[in-house]
Amino acid sequence: MSGDSHCSSSRYIPPWTQPYIIGVAGCSGSGKTSVAQMIIEEINQPWTVLLSLDNFYKSLSPEMSAKAFANDYDFDKPDALDLDLLFKCVQELRNGRKAEIPVYSFAHHQRTERTTTIYGANVIIIEGIYALYNPDLLELMDTKVYVDTDLDICLARRLNRDIVHRGRDLEGILKQWHRFVKPNSERFVIPTISSADVVIPRGADNTVGIDMLTKHINKQLDIKSREHLSHLEMLSQSTEALNYENVTILEETNQLKVINTTLFDRECDRTEFIFFFDRIAILLINAGLEFLDCRESEIRYTPGNHAYRFMEQLHAVVAVSIIRSGDCFMDSLKKTFPELTVGKLLIQQDTHTGEPRLHTERLPDIAGRKVFLLDAQIVSGSAAIMAVQVLVDHGVAEADIVLVCYLATKVGIKRILRAFGGIAIVIGKQQSDEQGSSFFKSRFIDAQYFGTS
Amino acid sequence: MSEYPNTIILPQTNQLVSLYSIIRDVNTRRGDFVFYSDRIIRLLVEEGLNQLPVEPHTVKTSTGISYEGSRFVGKICGVSIIRAGESMEQGLRECCRSVRIGKILIQRDEETALPKLFYVKFPEDIAERYVLLLDPMLATGGSAIMAAQVLLDNGVKEEKILFLNLLASPEGIKAFYEKFPKIKIITGGVDQGLDANRYIVPGLGDFGDRYYCI
Numbered sequence: 001m002s003g004d005s006h007c008s009s010s011r012y013i014p015p016w017t018q019p020y021i022i023g024v025a026g027c028s029g030s031g032k033t034s035v036a037q038m039i040i041e042e043i044n045q046p047w048t049v050l051l052s053l054d055n056f057y058k059s060l061s062p063e064m065s066a067k068a069f070a071n072d073y074d075f076d077k078p079d080a081l082d083l084d085l086l087f088k089c090v091q092e093l094r095n096g097r098k099a100e101i102p103v104y105s106f107a108h109h110q111r112t113e114r115t116t117t118i119y120g121a122n123v124i125i126i127e128g129i130y131a132l133y134n135p136d137l138l139e140l141m142d143t144k145v146y147v148d149t150d151l152d153i154c155l156a157r158r159l160n161r162d163i164v165h166r167g168r169d170l171e172g173i174l175k176q177w178h179r180f181v182k183p184n185s186e187r188f189v190i191p192t193i194s195s196a197d198v199v200i201p202r203g204a205d206n207t208v209g210i211d212m213l214t215k216h217i218n219k220q221l222d223i224k225s226r227e228h229l230s231h232l233e234m235l236s237q238s239t240e241a242l243n244y245e246n247v248t249i250l251e252e253t254n255q256l257k258v259i260n261t262t263l264f265d266r267e268c269d270r271t272e273f274i275f276f277f278d279r280i281a282i283l284l285i286n287a288g289l290e291f292l293d294c295r296e297s298e299i300r301y302t303p304g305n306h307a308y309r310f311m312e313q314l315h316a317v318v319a320v321s322i323i324r325s326g327d328c329f330m331d332s333l334k335k336t337f338p339e340l341t342v343g344k345l346l347i348q349q350d351t352h353t354g355e356p357r358l359h360t361e362r363l364p365d366i367a368g369r370k371v372f373l374l375d376a377q378i379v380s381g382s383a384a385i386m387a388v389q390v391l392v393d394h395g396v397a398e399a400d401i402v403l404v405c406y407l408a409t410k411v412g413i414k415r416i417l418r419a420f421g422g423i424a425i426v427i428g429k430q431q432s433d434e435q436g437s438s439f440f441k442s443r444f445i446d447a448q449y450f451g452t453s
Numbered sequence: 454m455s456e457y458p459n460t461i462i463l464p465q466t467n468q469l470v471s472l473y474s475i476i477r478d479v480n481t482r483r484g485d486f487v488f489y490s491d492r493i494i495r496l497l498v499e500e501g502l503n504q505l506p507v508e509p510h511t512v513k514t515s516t517g518i519s520y521e522g523s524r525f526v527g528k529i530c531g532v533s534i535i536r537a538g539e540s541m542e543q544g545l546r547e548c549c550r551s552v553r554i555g556k557i558l559i560q561r562d563e564e565t566a567l568p569k570l571f572y573v574k575f576p577e578d579i580a581e582r583y584v585l586l587l588d589p590m591l592a593t594g595g596s597a598i599m600a601a602q603v604l605l606d607n608g609v610k611e612e613k614i615l616f617l618n619l620l621a622s623p624e625g626i627k628a629f630y631e632k633f634p635k636i637k638i639i640t641g642g643v644d645q646g647l648d649a650n651r652y653i654v655p656g657l658g659d660f661g662d663r664y665y666c667i
Contacts, residue, residue, distance in 0.1 A: 300474070302479055
């Protein structure tokens with residue numbers, strides 16, 4: 001299947017390729033960090049990333065490092081920061097890729113070996129003295145905030161912070177302030193106020209200003225959520241023909257009908273439920289295995305010394321479970337693949353809007369692998385769509401993804417196929433037209449399986 | 454196999470063929486042999502249970518609507534032919550917890566070279582039950598035919614017997630069908646035939662030995 005067949009209206013646009021980006025600038029000690037923290041608390045979005053410019057200091061050469069330890073190095077000029085790297089990191093995030101954020105050591109004036117891996121940010125807050133300095137970064141920002149605090153107060157805060165938290169001595173700090181911090185602030189930082197959309201005088205004490213700011217941000221995020229949802233909605237409305245060739249719905253044999261009846265019965269106790277779900281899980285996993293490539297290889301021999309052609313399965317499977325309903329498949333998966341590698345995604349729907357949100361991704365190295373994506377129930381399809389996007393972002397080809405689910409609505413499957421026509425789907429039971437939609441929309445599988453509501 | 458309407462062969466998918474590829478191999482170690490055989494047995498048992506009759510059964514779902522489904526009619530039990538057939542008991546239990554399992558020991562009589570019945574233990578009410586007869590290999594059919602006859606002698610109805618095996622020979626299926634046309638045979642695969650020693654070709658060796666000993 002060619003990837004070009006997707007027209008733009010049928011492509012899924014995950015929220016993290018259009019993150020809401022906020023810049024928070026201000027002089028050293030102005031209270032930027034506190035303001036940024038307050039914004040994070042107030043907007044309470046999953047996957048908000050705080051990018052502190054402090055982590056983007058350039059590593060120092062031995063000579064420069066020696067100067068730095070003698071408080072003779074200018075950390076406050078724009079050049080001291082690697083703003084290009086910051087720009088690149090933000091771009092990576094917007095392209096749905098992982099970004100490696102450097103970790104800087106103030107004790108050693110060096111970038112450490114470690115990096116922080118970030119992916120899937122919904123909101124990015126860029127905080128630092130030069131957050132509003134680089135024109136390329138300004139282009140990407142949705143809201144630009146400048147925290148305007150008097151330089152005297154800045155110095156007072158800085159003394160406290162550097163002595164208590166960074167282990168510096170008073171004399172050094174003052175020397176640095178007069179030689180570098182103050183002149184650079186006046187020359188480079190304060191002028192960036194002209195790029196700001198909002199100026200917050202005094203910093204964190206200014207609760208009125210911060211409140212107004214977060215109200216504005218929340219409004220913008222609401223609009224973004226609604227657009228995401230209506231886009232997901234649209235995926236089921238297009239009339240473009242879909243390819244169901246790679247969709248397997250288990251044939252409803254007597255056997256399956258009995259299992260379904262048992263699982264649907266509200267009187268079914270949990271021991272029974274788990275037992276019957278595990279049975280159907282094995283059947284679903286086996287049906288999914290049909291999408292793995294096999295190859296006839298060399299001649300081998302039986303104990304009776306008769307020759308036969310060996311059929312070889314070409315892939316080791318990686319399972320990725322959508323927490324929690326995908327976890328219902330774990331036991332059965334382990335019975336089928338004893339050495340299974342497992343990744344997990346936590347995608348939850350906002351209880352008010354129904355918008356899917358990616359909270360956690362813990363994936364093994366899956367680029368180029370065959371992946372079984374597990375989700376016991378497909379209702380709107382949006383969590384599965386988001387999960388497939390995460391896999392694709394991590395280098396898995398659509399053709400290498402097998403989505404395994406037990407119950408599915410037609411509209412959910414339609415949306416998934418619209419967004420990702422190249423994946424294979426295995427379904428235990430699909431809602432038929434006469435069956436009550438309310439039932440297929442109620443998420444009961446994982447609740448029963450794990451015994452919680 | 455269309456001339457034997459009583460025989461159901463599992464769909465020969467790539468996946469199933471690759472499972473058989475592993476257990477046929479003389480170099481496959483016992484751990485893998487057991488693991489992959491068990492996977493095939495599970496599929497056989499599911500297909501076997503699928504042959505049991507059902508009746509309509511309506512249940513209330515958690516949202517209060519009615520679902521018109523099905524439930525099984527009648528009771529079942531397993532009967533394994535000692536020793537190889539016992540390897541299939543776990544697969545049966547994984548699908549039917551606490552299922553009753555009867556046993557039959559049939560061995561070749563060294564003097565006559567014919568199969569001889571040594572031991573039988575069945576649930577008391579076996580005559581009222583559907584019976585899943587378990588023996589992994591159907592070669593000549595000698596012992597399976599004898600086992601089926603013992604079941605009939607104990608009052609089990611022919612049409613209520615399902616014979617589950619992993620590998621069958623055309624000769625075995627024919628012999629079994631001629632004797633008991635109403636017994637359903639559910640097999641994972643049908644091989645080319647039998648060799649001079651009456652072993653299945655290409656086969657997979659002595660199943661009991663490979664599952665339990667070698």
